Amino acid sequence: MQRILQRPGARKAISVIVRLIAAIGGGYAASAGLAALAARVLPVAAAMPPSEAVVLASMLAFLVYLGLLIWGFAEPSLVRLCLILTAVGVVSWGGAFGLVRLASGG
Amino acid sequence: MEQGFRASMNWLHTWAGVVLGGLLFAIFWMGTLAVFDREIDRWMAPMIRLPAAEKPFSLESLRPLYETAAAAKSPFFSVGLPTDRDAAIRVLWSDQSGQTHRFIDPNTGAVLPDPGTLAGTRFIFPFHYMLHIRAENIGYWLVGLAAMAMMALCVSGVIIHRKIFTDFFTFRPDRKPRRLVLDLHNVTGVLGWPFHFLITLSGLVIFWSTYFPSAWQLTYNGDRLAFFADAYGNVVPKGRSGESGGMASFDAMASEARRVWEGSALRYVFVRNPGDAKSIVQIGRLDEGIVSSTYDAAYFDGPTGALISYKSGTAPVMSVQRFLAGFHFIQFRHWSLRWIYFGLGLTGCVLIATGYLFWLESRRKKHAQLGLKGVRIVEGLAVGSVTGMLIATAAFFVANRLLPLGAEAFGLDRAALEVWTFYLVWLATFAHAWARPQRAWMEQCWTVAALACAAALLNWITTGDHLVRSLSYRHLWPIAGMDILLLAGSAIAAVSALRLSRPSRVARVRHA
Amino acid sequence: MPDALLLLGIFAGAYLGFAALAMSQDRHWHHLGGARHCPRRACMALRCAGWALLLASLVLALMRDGAGFGSLLWATVITVGALSVVATLSWRAHWLRPAARLLQHLG
Numbered sequence A: 001m002q003r004i005l006q007r008p009g010a011r012k013a014i015s016v017i018v019r020l021i022a023a024i025g026g027g028y029a030a031s032a033g034l035a036a037l038a039a040r041v042l043p044v045a046a047a048m049p050p051s052e053a054v055v056l057a058s059m060l061a062f063l064v065y066l067g068l069l070i071w072g073f074a075e076p077s078l079v080r081l082c083l084i085l086t087a088v089g090v091v092s093w094g095g096a097f098g099l100v101r102l103a104s105g106g
Numbered sequence B: 001m002e003q004g005f006r007a008s009m010n011w012l013h014t015w016a017g018v019v020l021g022g023l024l025f026a027i028f029w030m031g032t033l034a035v036f037d038r039e040i041d042r043w044m045a046p047m048i049r050l051p052a053a054e055k056p057f058s059l060e061s062l063r064p065l066y067e068t069a070a071a072a073k074s075p076f077f078s079v080g081l082p083t084d085r086d087a088a089i090r091v092l093w094s095d096q097s098g099q100t101h102r103f104i105d106p107n108t109g110a111v112l113p114d115p116g117t118l119a120g121t122r123f124i125f126p127f128h129y130m131l132h133i134r135a136e137n138i139g140y141w142l143v144g145l146a147a148m149a150m151m152a153l154c155v156s157g158v159i160i161h162r163k164i165f166t167d168f169f170t171f172r173p174d175r176k177p178r179r180l181v182l183d184l185h186n187v188t189g190v191l192g193w194p195f196h197f198l199i200t201l202s203g204l205v206i207f208w209s210t211y212f213p214s215a216w217q218l219t220y221n222g223d224r225l226a227f228f229a230d231a232y233g234n235v236v237p238k239g240r241s242g243e244s245g246g247m248a249s250f251d252a253m254a255s256e257a258r259r260v261w262e263g264s265a266l267r268y269v270f271v272r273n274p275g276d277a278k279s280i281v282q283i284g285r286l287d288e289g290i291v292s293s294t295y296d297a298a299y300f301d302g303p304t305g306a307l308i309s310y311k312s313g314t315a316p317v318m319s320v321q322r323f324l325a326g327f328h329f330i331q332f333r334h335w336s337l338r339w340i341y342f343g344l345g346l347t348g349c350v351l352i353a354t355g356y357l358f359w360l361e362s363r364r365k366k367h368a369q370l371g372l373k374g375v376r377i378v379e380g381l382a383v384g385s386v387t388g389m390l391i392a393t394a395a396f397f398v399a400n401r402l403l404p405l406g407a408e409a410f411g412l413d414r415a416a417l418e419v420w421t422f423y424l425v426w427l428a429t430f431a432h433a434w435a436r437p438q439r440a441w442m443e444q445c446w447t448v449a450a451l452a453c454a455a456a457l458l459n460w461i462t463t464g465d466h467l468v469r470s471l472s473y474r475h476l477w478p479i480a481g482m483d484i485l486l487l488a489g490s491a492i493a494a495v496s497a498l499r500l501s502r503p504s505r506v507a508r509v510r511h512a
Numbered sequence C: 001m002p003d004a005l006l007l008l009g010i011f012a013g014a015y016l017g018f019a020a021l022a023m024s025q026d027r028h029w030h031h032l033g034g035a036r037h038c039p040r041r042a043c044m045a046l047r048c049a050g051w052a053l054l055l056a057s058l059v060l061a062l063m064r065d066g067a068g069f070g071s072l073l074w075a076t077v078i079t080v081g082a083l084s085v086v087a088t089l090s091w092r093a094h095w096l097r098p099a100a101r102l103l104q105h106l107g
Helices: A002-006 A008-045 A050-074 A078-105 B005-034 B037-044 B059-071 B119-130 B135-160 B177-191 B193-206 B214-219 B224-232 B250-260 B316-329 B335-370 B374-385 B387-402 B414-435 B440-463 B467-472 B474-501 B503-511 C002-023 C026-031 C040-091 C097-106
Strands: B076-080 B089-095 B098-104 B266-272 B280-285 B297-301 B307-310
Touching: A008 A050, A008 A078, A008 B214, A050 A078, A050 B005, A050 B135, A050 B193, A050 B214, A050 B224, A050 B316, A078 B214, B005 B037, B005 B119, B005 B135, B005 B335, B005 B374, B005 B387, B037 B119, B037 B387, B037 B474, B059 B076, B059 B089, B059 B098, B059 B250, B059 B266, B119 B135, B119 B414, B135 B177, B135 B193, B177 B193, B177 B335, B177 C040, B193 B316, B193 B335, B193 C040, B214 B224, B250 B266, B250 B280, B250 B297, B250 B307, B335 B374, B335 C040, B374 B387, B374 B414, B374 B440, B387 B414, B387 B440, B387 B474, B414 B440, B440 B474, B467 B474, C002 C026, C002 C040, C002 C097, C026 C040, C040 C097
Parallel strands: none
Antiparallel strands: B076 B089, B076 B266, B089 B098, B266 B280, B280 B297, B297 B307
């Protein structure tokens, strides 16, 4: 197993697979998180009706995802790509759920 | 990853194209056909080739069908009203055995015989957005993935194009195949860019609540109905009461709906919980005169016929969403735009096909030298996805004209037999492409030519509506249009096959 | 009938506009019998005419169909016009030769 992993071909294949998962899956998770967060923030920050904020955030999420996909394949450092996507995902999902809890907890 | 921004975009463009090109071609092709889905319906179901109704149709004549649906405890009873493109009335309800579709002649009120086909609106159009894979919404997600890839391809294509303005109008048909297909790919890609990008984005935006459910689920605590009530103005249906109830006059409710919308025509009537004391009648507005698809609806209490509420006008962000949806759905009345959409949809198909051809032409020699199998595998995939899809579509039309009404075989009804013909023929084209790699393109082009021509001829033989006849009656123009496109497609396929079979050309393609 | 004429006008504006823009490019200018480079005065004239024709096409589209359908019609017709220019340059380039010769004298 160790020996297979050390071959240059195998290492390249693994880095491509990791990048595919990061860009397609991670990019989706981050844009969905940003949409959820924006849908919670916009009604407060811009006095939008909640349904309008939801639609706006979700439609923009397609363009955010597109941007993340392009960047996901262009970013030279795989480590930085994974770290930033994880950070964005954690902050956006955490923020969105935090705001939900804040609203329901009073 | 590859070094440099442009190189990494090149990598993305190449591999996204090769892996998802087949799926993208299928979606673009079916979407292009769906531009004329109602016209295809008329061609495939001869009993609905009807002239437009002369006098207003009384919805009351549908009451016997409504009573049948109520007795079957169908959760809904749906009536699609005639439009400029479709004279027949479409009625739909469901019972234990599944959904029942009926076409009604608006002139006589007669229920027309079952055409036994899913035709354009029920096979081609749903294939375009969900590939007929219902399990777990996998079809929707595959189409969504392909659509995101299409947008990434649009963006990366612009980035890797070295001479976008110098090559803006450049197509050199006298060059070598590799240069020729690249020119064609660049020209259709660059000039069609606005349409291809917007049609893909708007297609995704239609299904935003499926593709990005995070925002509405978190905001509305997962309550889809409450959210739809807020966003689209839907009246939240009350559950069944369990007690039976009557149904007020459909015509009175329809004229009330027309009154609140100042005489606007109506698109549909939809009854929730037919036969129940808590039935609700939803009547939709026909908005053929604007781009947006508005979703304006009026709601009535079924037993009393009293107006509960009606919607007219949309909030700002939602109206952007409805504009994009309307832009994509083209349910509006604008024949020039409809034909332009069809043409630009075809340029999308050419774009995807030439993308494959360029990949193949630029690797053919190298792979042959190195003994790699890549070109052979991708070539089979490309042939099956491109010409194979055309063959399967044409076979679907031919099967529709050959199968007698009420045909049954292998426990399948007529509509299912047509669909199975489509899938089995499509599968066979892949097998053929891998079995005979040298001649697959040419032989499949000949097959397209033969099948498309046969479909037009069979339409004449089985219905008597030949071109002279269909061109001379206004209500048969859709049939004439479809026959002309079939014959034109057949001619183009035959010319392509002839060009491909010229020995010099074949040799050049093979050894270029 | 005026509707059909206006539609023709919208397409003509897009087609001629892109034809002028294409002619202002060295490759097509040369291909149409001009010198290796398009002279500056002819090039400027062609570019101005090209953009003006595209704008005229937009105005006609908005007049014919209003803001919604008009902008949509124009945005799609210009692609059709540009593709028609490409087809003309590839197979019927001699249609555009007289115009190029005329401009050569001006330049």
